[in-house]
Amino acid sequence: MSESTFKTLIYEIPEAGIARIRLNRPERANAQDTELLYELNEAFDRAAHDNEVRVIILAAEGKHFSAGHDLGETDSAAAMARHRTVGTMCGFGCAGAEAQMAREEEIYTGFCERWRNIPKPTIAAVQGKCIAGGLMLAWPCDLIIASDDASFADPVVSFGVGGVEWFHHVYELGTRKAKEILFTGDSISAADALQLGMVARVVPRDDLQEATLGMARKIASKSRFALKMTKLAINGVADAGGRDVAMQNAFHLHQLAHTHNLKVFSMLIDPTGLPEATRKAMAARLAAQQQQQQSS
Ligand code: ZN
DSSP: OEEEEOSSEEEEEEETTEEEEEEOOGGGTTOBOHHHHHHHHHHHHHHHHOTTOOEEEEEEOSSOSBOOBOTTOSOHHHHHHHOOOSOOOOOTTOSHHHHHHHHHIIIIIIHHHHHHTOSSOEEEEEOSEEEGGGHHHHTTSSEEEEETTOEEEOOGGGGTOSSOSSOOHHHHHOHHHHHHHHHHOOOEEHHHHHHHTSOSEEEOGGGHHHHHHHHHHHHHTSOHHHHHHHHHHHHHHHHHTTHHHHHHHHHHHHHHHHHHHHHHHSSSSOGGGSOHHHHHHHHHHHHHHHHHHHHO
16 A cells, blocks of 8 residues: 555555545644645645546545534635635635635635536445535545445535535535425535435445445556546536536625624624534634724
8 A cells, every 4th residue: 555645635546547635634623724635635636636546435534524624723814825826716815705715616606616527437435424515525536335324415505604604515415305404504414325326335344444445446457548438428418508607606695694794793604504503613713803904
């Protein structure tokens, strides 16, 4: 097994033809800060550019696949400034909605679209909780294998936003189920996700990595170019139905929600739906930032 380690994830070749990326912030339930998302993008690129790799697995260390975006990140602007290599949108460092939209176009919708369109099969191995931004790591993958303790949720309507940035819910769940889980904030169990067709297999937790490798092995035995053409053909079906336009529409509404919340609550989300401890921590951080701005 060859291995090279990023700061927030592990990149490895567990066997010939298969690359595996493991999110490695288990102490934060693999919450995604800016650095992790750029590293993940780089790791996907590495696997995509390696002609020996035919299948890419995205897995996660620890109890949970991903708790979503890291609301505790304190210096996202510095992390953006270190990278900003992918998007072509301007607006970094500008004021107001322009900067926020540029950031989210780059590290959220931009990355998710790139990962969805990697011309090689990708498989997510999901255990524990996969919440909000966590969906934006699992959903861009072509197949999802879940452990029997996995659950999936996008509860952000409680925070005054109409769903995560990469609004793929309808394509994953169908219209009515998408409305139900967004309106209620309820999570979907692994068994329900299997029934909905969102996940390909549900396996015991201890078998998750081996089951994922087994499926990757089977796919890796096929022609690389045939796999690419198959993926392009299937992804093209949703795109022919206007998926990209629908996704853009949802993303623009998401930006409107952030702008509204900034005006009303002085933060990107409505904090009334957050647990009290998180709400207090965010308020304290906001106050410290404002004090810093006033004194500089
Ligand atoms: Zn957002």
